Amino acid sequence: MIKHFFQNAFIQGKWVKNVTLTVGDDGCVAAIETDSAGAGADNQGGVLVPGMPNLHSHAFQRAMAGLGEIAGPGDDSFWSWRSVMYKFLAEIDPEDMEAIAAQLYLEMLKSGFTSVGEFHYLHHQKDGTPYANPAEMSLRVMAAAEQVGLQMTLLPVLYSYSGFGEAAPTDGQRRFIHSTDAYLDLVDRLVAETAGRPGFDVGLTPHSLRAVSRDQLQALAEYRTPEMPVHIHIAEQMKEVNDCLDWSGQRPVEWLLNNTTVDENWCLVHATHLTPQEVQGIAERGAVVGLCPVTEANLGDGLFPVEDFLSQGGRFGIGSDSNINISVAEECRILEYGQRLVRQKRTLIAERNASNGERILSLAVEGGAQALCPGKPAGIAVGAPANYLTLDENHPALVGRGVQNIVDGWLFAGNNSVVKDVYVAGRPVIRNGHHDREEEILARFSTVMKRLATKI
Numbered sequence: 001m002i003k004h005f006f007q008n009a010f011i012q013g014k015w016v017k018n019v020t021l022t023v024g025d026d027g028c029v030a031a032i033e034t035d036s037a038g039a040g041a042d043n044q045g046g047v048l049v050p051g052m053p054n055l056h057s058h059a060f061q062r063a064m065a066g067l068g069e070i071a072g073p074g075d076d077s078f079w080s081w082r083s084v085m086y087k088f089l090a091e092i093d094p095e096d097m098e099a100i101a102a103q104l105y106l107e108m109l110k111s112g113f114t115s116v117g118e119f120h121y122l123h124h125q126k127d128g129t130p131y132a133n134p135a136e137m138s139l140r141v142m143a144a145a146e147q148v149g150l151q152m153t154l155l156p157v158l159y160s161y162s163g164f165g166e167a168a169p170t171d172g173q174r175r176f177i178h179s180t181d182a183y184l185d186l187v188d189r190l191v192a193e194t195a196g197r198p199g200f201d202v203g204l205t206p207h208s209l210r211a212v213s214r215d216q217l218q219a220l221a222e223y224r225t226p227e228m229p230v231h232i233h234i235a236e237q238m239k240e241v242n243d244c245l246d247w248s249g250q251r252p253v254e255w256l257l258n259n260t261t262v263d264e265n266w267c268l269v270h271a272t273h274l275t276p277q278e279v280q281g282i283a284e285r286g287a288v289v290g291l292c293p294v295t296e297a298n299l300g301d302g303l304f305p306v307e308d309f310l311s312q313g314g315r316f317g318i319g320s321d322s323n324i325n326i327s328v329a330e331e332c333r334i335l336e337y338g339q340r341l342v343r344q345k346r347t348l349i350a351e352r353n354a355s356n357g358e359r360i361l362s363l364a365v366e367g368g369a370q371a372l373c374p375g376k377p378a379g380i381a382v383g384a385p386a387n388y389l390t391l392d393e394n395h396p397a398l399v400g401r402g403v404q405n406i407v408d409g410w411l412f413a414g415n416n417s418v419v420k421d422v423y424v425a426g427r428p429v430i431r432n433g434h435h436d437r438e439e440e441i442l443a444r445f446s447t448v449m450k451r452l453a454t455k456i
Contacts, residue, residue, distance in 0.1 A: 056319025
């Protein structure tokens with residue numbers, strides 16, 4: 001058992017004083033004592049808030065952050081960016097993957113993320129043939145998470161086609177492609193690999209409606225166990241919406257709701273372009289929408305209708321997706337600011353006379369936990385993973401503020417340097433903004449980046 005004591009803690013949407021958290025041997029919160037004297041506990045001090053789940057990440061894209069900003073001869077879009085991405089990933093080998101992922105996951109911890117959903121589709125060798133161990137690349141991202149102490153729900157991706165109607169994959173997609181049987185074999189291997197490893201889970205991940213067939217979705221539904229999460233990219237871009245209409249006569253989310261058993265274990269990533277009926281349908285099914293505001297802004301995707309969705313009881317979490325900038329604060333800030341720019345109003349996610357930042361944090365923690373580990377408690381709660389962080393009260397964004405302004409100060413006036421200590425499974429992985437293996441991990445990442453720079 002481990003005990004931690006904090007003077008102020010944001011627990012389940014409320015501030016409480018003098019809190020002792022007891023962490024069990026399983027890395028989960030065993031007890032929460034308020035108005036405690038902290039007897040027998042480490043006196044951590046500071047301000048405690050829940051760690052943020054990152055429900056959507058493509059680790060290898062961390063290495064190309066900032067490399068897609070040169071204007072092309074025509075109109076740039078998601079689709080032109082994707083061409084750059086294909087050229088880049090063609091050069092990454094397993095050692096590169098592990099080094100890139102370790103640097104990324106270290107940055108996630110330092111920003112306040114304590115778990116990640118790794119939406120992983122870089123499976124094969126450079127020529128498209130499987131590695132001797134088909135799970136090689138998946139094991140590399142798991143190893144990277146283990147090195148830094150980040151919890152992971154690995155989301156191995158099924159990707160078989162280049163477009164609706166089972167269009168043949170392109171050469172740029174050769175490292176992604178699986179048959180149904182090969183994919184389910186990969187999932188079997190990863191389920192066996194994670195069995196008995198606390199902090200690691202596996203989900204099912206059809207890449208998108210354009211990349212899988214109806215029969216494959218049915219095969220995944222038959223394979224799925226009740227506790228497995230299911231993640232899918234959907235309705236991110238209007239081209240995807242229009243192509244789906246041409247193929248089926250229905251919009252992507254409309255088709256998904258009409259043809260699959262979407263429920264609270266599903267995470268619909270982006271879901272940017274929706275009708276009111278689709279918004280209502282997602283909310284009624286209890287599925288989580290995975291919002292990635294920094295990436296969605298970077299790629300020019302559009303804005304999800306957050307207000308309408310929340311008014312119907314909808315659930316969301318946040319992810320870093322392309323990993324262009326790793327920041328819990330920035331994801332939350334752009335989520336709110338995007339709505340303000342459209343509506344020309346302020347504090348749109350907050351409830352009346354309440355903190356905007358606190359509501360965003362609470363909803364994103366709850367939705368992210370549901371998306372990564374369905375059915376388990378979320379946030380700082382008995383039975384939940386003991387994933388939490390302290391904020392630096394002396395940081396310029398927080399100094400002199402009462403606790404009622406702390407989260408707003410972090411999310412709207414602060415940055416990653418506000419995050420002081422980070423705990424995963426009750427154990428400190430970041431102390432005073434520093435990780436024990438930080439220099440080693442950065443050195444490996446730098447070596448990889450300098451080599452890749454000669455090839456891109």
